[in-house]
Amino acid sequence: MEIKNLKKAADRIKKAIKEKEKIVLFSDADLDGTTSLIILEETIKNLGGGISALYFPDRGKEGSGLNEEALKFLKKYSPALIILLDSGIGNFKEIEKAKELGFKVIIIDHHEILGKLPVAEIVVDPKQKGEKYPFKSLAACGLSFKLAELLLEGRISKNIKESFLELVALGTIADKMPQIEDNKVFIEAGLDHLSFTFRPGLKVFFKFFEKETYSFSEIVQKIISTLQITDNKNHLTEGYLLLSESDEKKAEKLLESLLKKSSQRQKAIKELISQIEEKIVLSDSPIIFKGGEDIPSNLTGALAGRIYSKFKKPTFIFTIKKNLIRGSVRNPQEVNSVEALSHCSSLLETYGGHAQASGFTVKKKNLEKFETCLEEYFKSHE
Numbered sequence: 172m173e174i175k176n177l178k179k180a181a182d183r184i185k186k187a188i189k190e191k192e193k194i195v196l197f198s199d200a201d202l203d204g205t206t207s208l209i210i211l212e213e214t215i216k217n218l219g220g221g222i223s224a225l226y227f228p229d230r231g232k233e234g235s236g237l238n239e240e241a242l243k244f245l246k247k248y249s250p251a252l253i254i255l256l257d258s259g260i261g262n263f264k265e266i267e268k269a270k271e272l273g274f275k276v277i278i279i280d281h282h283e284i285l286g287k288l289p290v291a292e293i294v295v296d297p298k299q300k301g302e303k304y305p306f307k308s309l310a311a312c313g314l315s316f317k318l319a320e321l322l323l324e325g326r327i328s329k330n331i332k333e334s335f336l337e338l339v340a341l342g343t344i345a346d347k348m349p350q351i352e353d354n355k356v357f358i359e360a361g362l363d364h365l366s367f368t369f370r371p372g373l374k375v376f377f378k379f380f381e382k383e384t385y386s387f388s389e390i391v392q393k394i395i396s397t398l399q400i401t402d403n404k405n406h407l408t409e410g411y412l413l414l415s416e417s418d419e420k421k422a423e424k425l426l427e428s429l430l431k432k433s434s435q436r437q438k439a440i441k442e443l444i445s446q447i448e449e450k451i452v453l454s455d456s457p458i459i460f461k462g463g464e465d466i467p468s469n470l471t472g473a474l475a476g477r478i479y480s481k482f483k484k485p486t487f488i489f490t491i492k493k494n495l496i497r498g499s500v501r502n503p504q505e506v507n508s509v510e511a512l513s514h515c516s517s518l519l520e521t522y523g524g525h526a527q528a529s530g531f532t533v534k535k536k537n538l539e540k541f542e543t544c545l546e547e548y549f550k551s552h553e
């Protein structure tokens with residue numbers, strides 16, 4: 172059985188390649204998004220197609236998902252087919268804007284549906300209504316891989332398939348998708364092959380972290396923690412630059428710089444966590460709701476995750492930038508954070524994500540009301 176609209180998406184992309192339509196790939200900046208994009212980019216090139224632009228939003232400036240800033244940059248490529256990967260399902264306004272600019276839009280996403288679907292030409296999301304495919308918890312990179320298989324129509328070589336599965340395994344683990352069913356198959360196959368990888372950007376990890384000192388699973392963790400959140404350079408993530416680098420010497424240099432930044436980031440996270448923890452007083456509030464101007468917006472997810480795992484309460488960590496607040500949410504299995512956000516959505520600018528991990532933006536003037544709204548929601552759902 173095929174995922175709803177996936178074959179349609181494959182046919183549409185093939186048509187674009189055949190008719191030399193411009194193609195733009197847009198993806199989320201984390202490792203799931205990065206691997207999703209690379210799989211589709213390499214597949215389209217393999218079919219002889221050209222890609223006019225690649226774009227990852229800068230987490231710090233643009234958050235995640237399609238946004239005005241991105242469209243301002245991309246509009247010079249219009250008319251074009253824009254494929255939104257690991258994002259898009261909540262970008263109602265932005266997709267309208269993209270269409271006005273002359274883009275045709277395909278969404279390949281796996282985040283929660285926010286009541287209705289954006290009006291795009293094709294929407295793939297295993298969580299959408301009418302989806303008959305039984306497994307709903309694929310990562311975006313898993314969807315991208317399935318799309319690649321359809322595009323390559325059984326002509327996918329063993330080498331390419333193995334190389335893609337390495338990426339799917341990493342992206343699926345990084346996105347914390349349940350390691351069952353399809354995901355389990357992908358992860359086992361991908362990890363099986365990972366230490367024999369021919370992708371220079373992955374090979375260098377095995378050179379750097381030697382087998383004698385690091386176990387295989389430690390190396391996998393190093394790869395994920397180094398590539399999960401990376402800096403944005405000219406709309407590309409440094410993780411993308413490493414994974415798509417074909418020269419091993421250059422890949423080594425990139426890895427060195429990424430490892431340095433990653434250890435700085437770990438240090439910053441530690442310091443921020445102790446600062447935030449100091450401010451957490453034991454109270455009967457059902458949630459933790461903390462933020463500040465000094466919290467970098469690319470760290471809110473990591474911070475919320477760590478704080479949640481210690482306090483086991485729905486955790487909202489946000490950064491304050493002028494009038495706009497951007498935050499991340501982590502919460503227990505028993506509640507759905509997207510439903511909580513949706514309950515308070517009249518106060519929000521944007522929101523979306525997964526049941527246990529999501530994000531939001533809110534205007535400063537609505538922050539207090541938002542907190543109260545969440546407290547009420549979680550009190551009634553305890």
Ligand SMILES: [Mn+2]
Pocket residue numbers: 203204257281310311346
């Ligand atoms: Mn994802």
